[in-house]
Amino acid sequence: MADTSILGLFSNVDTAVVGADKLKEAGFEDFEVLTGSPYPEGAFGEKPVKHKLFVFPLIGAVCGFTVGMLLTAGTQMAYPMVTGGKPILSLPPMAIITYEGTMLGAVLFTIIGVIFESRLPRPRLGLYDRRITEGFIGLMVTSSEQRIGRAEQALKDAKATEIKSSARAGA
Amino acid sequence: MRQTQQHTNGHNGHHRPDILTKTPQQVTEEVLGGTFRAGSRFWLVAGVMFALLVLGVIGFVIRTGDGTAERGPWGYFGAMLGYLLTTAMAAPIVAVLVRLTKAHWGKPIVRAAQLWGVVGILCMLMIIPLLFILPSASGRNTIWFYDAIRTGWPPGAPHAWVLVSFIGLLVLSILLVWVDSIPDLATARDHAPAGARKGWYDRLSLGWEGTTKQWRMHRTALLLVSVLYLMNFVYVNFVYSSDFAQSFVPGWKDSIFPATHTVNGFQSALALTIVTAFVLRTWGGYKDYLFTEQFWALGKLLLPLSVFWFYFWFSGFITQWYGRSPAEHGVLTLLYFGPYRNIFVTSVILNFVLPLFLLIQNWIRRSILGPTVVAVSILVGTFLDRIRLYNAAFSVPNADLSHHALTPETMPPVNFPGGADVLIMLGAVGGAVFLFMMATRFVPVMNIWEAKEALLLQRIVPVLKAQLKAIGKPE
Amino acid sequence: MQERVPLTEREVNRDLLRPVFTTPLWWWAAVGVLSVAVAAGLGSALYLAINGFGVTGYNRPVMWAFLLVNFVFWVGISHAGIMLSAILRLTQAEWRRPATRAAEVLTIFSLLTAAQMPLWHVGRVWRIYWVFPYDFGRGIWPNVRSPLIWDPSAIFTYLTSTILFVYIAMLPDIAVIRDRATGWRQGFYGVLAMGWRGTPRQWHLQAVSGILLSAIILPIFVSVHSIVSWDFGVAVAVEGWHATVFAPYFVIGAVWSGVAGVITLMALMRWLFKAEKYIRAEHFDGLGKLLSVVGIGWWFFTLMEIIFSLYSKEAAEVSFRTLQMFTWPYNMLFILFFLTGFVFPVTLFLSRTVRHNIAAMFWISIFVNIGMWLERYMIIVPGLMRKQGLTFTWGSYSPGATETILVGSTFAMVALGLLIFSKFFPLIPLSDAKEGEVLRHEIQVGKVKVPAIIREA
Incomplete structure (x- = not known):
């Protein structure tokens, strides 16, 4: 029924x-x-x-951080060419790109979170x-x-x- | 009335906003009562602080035995002045910013923040011996470009200009406390029992009656002094951090450093205000004036400023790290990676990592204990940071001052504190707290006139079924 | 002066959706003119791409000039846009309401425009994909230790975040259009609205996400312009650029120019869309006050930069500053920069009368941006002209027609983008305006009614 x-x-x-x-x-x-x-x-x-929106950016940030670290470390090790006297696996530049990755991950997951927690998308509007x-x-x-x-x-x-x-x- | 409000809210599970619920008469009585009389616990603490100040003076006298030829022995003394500049003297900035942005939540904390300005007296006393150890500006890099032989301009650089900035700091900090509290001094005058105290209130309140014209004048004067204080604070930080840190280290050319010093000051100012508010609320009898809202709002500001702590450091660091010139390498080694590495890492944790990970959580921000814990961490972190910074800079001997860069051979070792240094550190902190406590005996530490203004302009209003706070914003 | 009048939801819909549902003649005319300008710009860009940099005024050692000046300028404008919106959301400033959307959309279009500049600047634009880590086959990867790689990653993050933020914050407004539209538009907005109905849960998440996303995007915003500054600042290649203050200096300069850009835009919106009821003098007042503080702060950083460049009295720095400040024609540009970028705007913003005069605010905001464009020029071009220590390698630069047309057309690009956006979506957020109406209150104090605002939490 x-x-x-x-x-x-x-x-x-x-x-x-x-x-x-x-x-x-x-x-x-x-x-x-x-x-x-x-x-x-x-x-x-x-x-x-009640919602769990705050969990989303955290997960996103962790994902973004991981991707950023792997990407920066991986590309330097795969192509170890010293430029400007900086060591391979230089932490300050890696920190910068990883930071961007972390923030991007946080934003993307927050957006997903907002849509999910707002119970959207709702393909049929229904009674309205x-x-x-x-x-x-x-x-x-x-x-x-x-x-x-x-x-x-x-x-x-x-x-x-x-x-x-x-x-x-x-x- | 109040019961029904709580009932509806309890039913919905929504939070009811905190608001000052007193009559203006109650505010006057309670605040003035707290100002005129203090308990035995207060005098006990004040006595201990005074004892520390005496110890500090003893430490200073011992230190004078080392003479003023080299700066090394004075590292801790200089660091303590730097610490007071970035904490006590910065605290009035919180009041200035609250006033400029008309932030309604700040009314109960502005006076306490401003009262820290009385530490300007101690700063003024401490800069005098330091002027003797400040070498002439010629023959080294300084912000004054001073060349005694060729130009002789600006005259008196750097000593006279440092002195001017500190005199400005002292005058403006006292002026700020005074101008702000004139209406409250008048209230105190009207309620104080006859005696010397009443006489002083009478003289300092300048015959205030509270006419519309007087209030308008008061607003303008307060705004003016606030802005002047802010500007002078930036100037003092610029002068002190450049003349007493940067210019002592060969090859250290760091245009962000004065700004970093200032921003660290803003962070510590918030931290000190939070701790002060916590003390006032817990032991000072102001439970009904300070709510979670104040700590929450201050915590919200403390979060970005803690991030700024790192950002300003990193902005300078990445440029020097990337540049990789010998001079930059020497500076980075001295300040961060060499003798002072551990103390630097500790202050990064206390000033940035811990505040970030704690304050990022709203339930910690929105509490009384959470922001207070973070604030204590920041005050300790800044203490360590200033110890590192000024000791590193002071420890470069005169002979190396005109060099192009610090090399591994000329890198000075860690300056560990001796007995006199410990006394000086205790004395500076104790003296600052003592001055503040004494000031609260005369000037009400809770702002009476702004508390009354809050009573007029803040209401709990029903919006359909919710009870919310309405804040009046008169233009 | 237009005072605040109470509005119903129906009135808000009617007023703010007018540009979406009706198309005045001026709109078509403006789009036509701007399209021609954009076409001219793209034409010169293609000419540049085909013929190479020989057609420009670029020559050694000034190889970063007009295009990158313009890049920094537009990145700067893009910054304050979202910063304004984010800070005002976080501080619950009531006067943010009509400004947020415009600021965010300005961010998107100026960032897109800015991103084009390095695209043309690299010369071989068809190889721009080299910045991405794509080459699994040969194992040649971009050098992540270079700020020129940090920069695209930051701009990509910022652009993506801003677009998504604007979209999410616009959901309720899209639903309003969906409910009014007919024909294909109904389907279009129906899909975009994702079935928004306006339940308390959805509204609550709008509020929470507005604050949360602002809080996440603000640090991104700071990082982006910092990284742009590090493109210049970290290497010792040019003495005048190697200053530790560059990151916050650029960021606050971006806020200064960008918020001014928002003022320009808001004044135009008020006049073109007849939004007097929504964009009022009090909003310009708030922006003006904010800007007077930002302007003074920015000048403090400018002073730090100048003082510490001369601090060590190095020959390279001294010759650069001599050129920048005392040598014709740069001394004239420097004075112009000083007057338009600092003296006039800051002193005028301090006056309440000026802040309440919208026409004056419009012109001052344009002055600020003339000054800020010059500021970037004064850093980049004289810096490069004195790049080398030896005088026989000093060079000069005068802009050629190609890059001048391209740079000029970027202003048309941003304007065109905004105009087209305003045709599809309201530039003043409806839901924010409606919320402002819900939360209005008045407190009776004696004989006066004090305007008040209701705060949740």
Whole structure:
């Protein structure tokens, strides 16, 4: 039995907060809020976001550092030509290129991390409304078909401007 | 009201911001109470510091027996002045920067940072004997290009110019403390019991009444003195690091070095401010004024400055290492790879590696103990770094001063500290702390007028369901 | 003076997406003119590549001249762009909001332009791939001990990071365009937006990644211009370049010129895109204050460089400085550099009236960059002219038509890039503007309302 999603749209922030409260009263704790502006954390009483983004740059940095070290050491040993009186395996220049590698690795992995932790890419947008990027607030609940009616009622009680459903959309 | 806020936040699991929750009257009473009266623990510590200062003076007297012909014996003395310049005299820079950027978090720490300026008295006293060991500028490389025979210009170089910079440092540091604290001295005047103390407050507060015009004047004056202090600080670092380190080493031509010295100063200034804030919070009775926010913000600044510590060193190092001329080779050996290698490596660890790996983690930055531990590490690291730097430079004998480069034959050995040097080191640190402690007896170490300003301009406001801090930014 | 007015999300969308959805006539005209200029530049570059360096004014010992002056200049501009954005994000400076995107995009296009300069400068441009470690067959590898290899690695890292940073920070705005676009554009922005919906998790990660990426890119930014300076500074080949201060000196000079470039760009955006509501006098005020500090700091490093070059009184240094400061025509250029690069801008930036006058800020920012272009010229060309100790090997340089056209066209390249970018994406970040509206607050103190900003954490 597939779960159904409904999306309640609110034309202003204050009614959306009421909607969020009503959803909680009806027993729906993990609703999603869709907004067109970044609101401060906890503005809708939603759960705080937990993520592991900080792990990504560390992994990236370690990878980049390793590649940088291997590349600089490897090329000097494979082609040991002394230039400018500097020893083969000169640490200061190796440190510079390794540093760039480390930072590049950190950036690349952070980008991957941001995309992953934002739960993107999302090939199908799913239940959504274009007006969200125009100031509407969307409250989305995904639940079994039996319970979804209660959520819909809660959103209606909060005077949602419109309620969309994945079932009705045929998705 | 407060309870409901905490309730909603506890429910959401979001952090509630710290904010000063006192009435202006409470602030006045508490801060002035702490200024007028001190406990026995305070006097015990102050007594110990004074004893150290006395020991330092004894060490100095012993040292004078070595005469001023050679600089070697004075290495530790010079290093301690360099250390005080990069720590105590740099601390007011934190206050200057907080004021210039109008950083709201800095209000509770600016006064403490500024009060370190009183150590300028000690610096002034310490530069006098050093002027006697500073050789004439002719016949060697100096920033003054002084050629007594051909031009005789600039007159008095380098001695007069060093002296001028230190007089400027002393005057401006005292001026900065005074100008900043005029409103608080007036508050103290109004609350102090009759007596000599009240008389001094009366004289120094210049009849301050707090009119709009006075506040405007005060703002302008403070800005002006702050900027002048910053500029003079850079100048003093330039002069001291060039005249008392770089120009003593043959072949050392390092245009980044004065900047490095200054930037190290900014780093140590933050470190000293953090340690001061920690002491004030833990033992000074200012728990309700200093929050994690202050340590967090200072820690955030300390991280880039610790990275800068390495960056400025490396920028100079890579150029000299790559150049590979005999002069550069000699300088690198003397300063980093030869006699002082271990002490150099230790200071790299304490000033850069440890701060980097600790402060890069937000949970350490966003605590009170974390930044404090890092700050202590930096203060120790800078101490070692200055010992290395000035001893290495001072230990080059007069006979080698005009050489083109240091060679393995002329490379001076490590200058290990003798008994007098240990006394001097203890005395300089003890004397600085003693001066600071005495200053807090007269000038409130917590800024009363800015604490009151914070009360006006900082609020906890509800944004829908979240409780956040709003900061007023009057233009 | 335009004061701050409250805006709804709908208004923000309408105002800031106007350049994306409508194309005024001036846009076409500008693109047309700039394209001609870019074509001229590429034409002269091809001419140079085919005929070799004989067609330029280059001759021994001045073999690094106009092209590399321009390289350092554009790398400099590229630097302050992202530095500004990163520092302002990290310090949560409220006046950053309209400036960040423009600064970052300026970084991308100026860096791309800068990277072209060494490309043409090497002469045999078709062998540029030699900088990469590719030759597994014969085992000949690039010399990693050379700053000329450090440099491409740094620029590659910086360019990649900046492009990705701009893209990630632009996701919410791309979603806004997706929701307004029709036809093929809807599909295009749909793919780019990756299905962004604006959940608290996504917004939170935007905030965190903005700070995290800024914190990672800042050290890259510092390293890139440092390495550019080491191209000149580390070797003892040219006495005047071998100064330890070069790295921070170049970096702060880059900030000085680059932030000025951002001011130029913001003034143009305000006028061309009619963004008066978003780019206000207070933003120029903030930038001006920042620049007055940066300008003085930069001058401190300049003084260090000059003082310590003469410190050891070596003949090579003295002859270089004599040429640079006291010999015609370089003395005239030096005075021009001193006035436009330091005296005028710094004194004017200290005045609040000037900082609030946008036209004045526009012209001063251009002055700064004239000065900074000259600064690089004054380091590179006179330095090389006195490269050798023996006077009979001293040389001279006067720019030829080929490199002059090429250098001139780089300004058109950057402008064209920015114009085309503005056609596809908003140069003022919508989400930042919207967040600014959410976090606005006022505190009542007695009879006045003090503008306030709400801080998270």
